[in-house]
Amino acid sequence: MADLTHLSDEELLRLTPRQAAAFDQFYLRHERLVLGYLRKRTASSDVAIDLAAETFVAALASVKRYRASEGPAVAWLLGIARHKLLRSIQRGEVEARARRKLGAPRLELLDERLERVDQLGSRTAEELLAQLRPREAEAVRARVIEELSYPELAERMRCSALVARKHVSRGLLTLRTIVEHDDV
Structure with missing residues (x-):
């Protein structure tokens, strides 16, 4: 594999459609910058x-649309990060309103819970999901792993978005209980 470290960001992005290693180099070059940018603007490291x-x-996904003439690649990348952050905030506000309407509590993954998940060792997500009821496992897998929106999930499960949310919520609560029980 050729050494790409000497190439500019713009050259790396131009090469990416033909050479995946070019984007790997771009990623390695800017990962810390993007993480730092997002960490300063979010409430938690896992969200960042x-x-x-x-x-x-x-x-x-949009590398072919990047144009060096429109500005530096790093500005383009941070623009994407900003867009993702704003969309996340918008989704959070929508979900918060829905939770308030339903009277549902907010579930948060705290750092100590993340550490417990890390300590589960060889237990995979699929092994944990296998302990759920089939509909709840399907809902959690689709929402958390596949990152489907609630409307998409509802369509897949042939139910309302409210019912889909309940399946996800129940599944996550059950997983939380399993993880906390294993920690005892």
């Missing part, structure tokens, strides 16, 4: 990590 991943996926 998720948004950074979404940012780089979106950048890779």
Whole structure:
């Protein structure tokens, strides 16, 4: 594999459609910048990590539309990160309104809970999902792993968005109980 470290960001992005290693180099060069940008603007590291991943996926998906004449690649990348952050905030506000209407509490993954998940060792997500009822496992898998929206999930499950949300909520609560029980 050729050494790409000497190439500019613009050259890396231009090469990406033909050479995947070019985007790998672009990612390695800017991962910390994007994570730092998002971490300063979010309430938690795990949200920043998720948004950074979404940012780089979106950048890779739209790399053919990048034009060096429109500005530096890093500005383009941070623009994508900003867009992902704003969309996340909008989704959060919509979900918060829905939770208030339903009287449902907000569930948060705290750092200590994330550490417990890390300590589960060899237990995979599929092994944990296998402990759920089939509909709840399907809902959690689609919402959390596949990242479907609630309307998309409802369509897949042939139910209302409210029922889909209940399946996800029940599944996550059950998983939380399993993880907390394993920690005892």
